[in-house]
Amino acid sequence: MRAKLGVSALVLLFLGGLWxxxxxxVVGYQSRGDEYADATVNDLWIGGGLAAVGFVALVTYAADLLRELAARGTHADH
Known part of the structure; x- marks a missing residue:
């Protein structure tokens, strides 16, 4: 149960960063071709950082889970 909650939080973190x-x-407060407003720069840096942290954490979790499954598979063979 805790693992599902943690993965859900990481997915929300990743999606929130992408948003x-x-x-x-999407909302339209940054016009195409204009110099980026301070709010846009802030959204890009903070959102990019959050998305990156969420993505790296999800990949790390998935790799750890695959390692655990592989270890269980090799122990089952013996």
Missing amino acids: LVAAPF
Whole structure:
């Protein structure tokens, strides 16, 4: 149960970061071709950082899970 909650939180962190990166353009407070507003730069840096942390944590969790499954598979053979 705790693992599902943790993975859900990481997915939300990743998606929230992606939203922050996309929001200035989707919502429309950053016009195409204009110099980036301070809010846009902030959203890009913070959102990119959050998305990166969420992605790295999800990949690390998945790799650890695969390692555990592989270890269980080799122990079952003996």
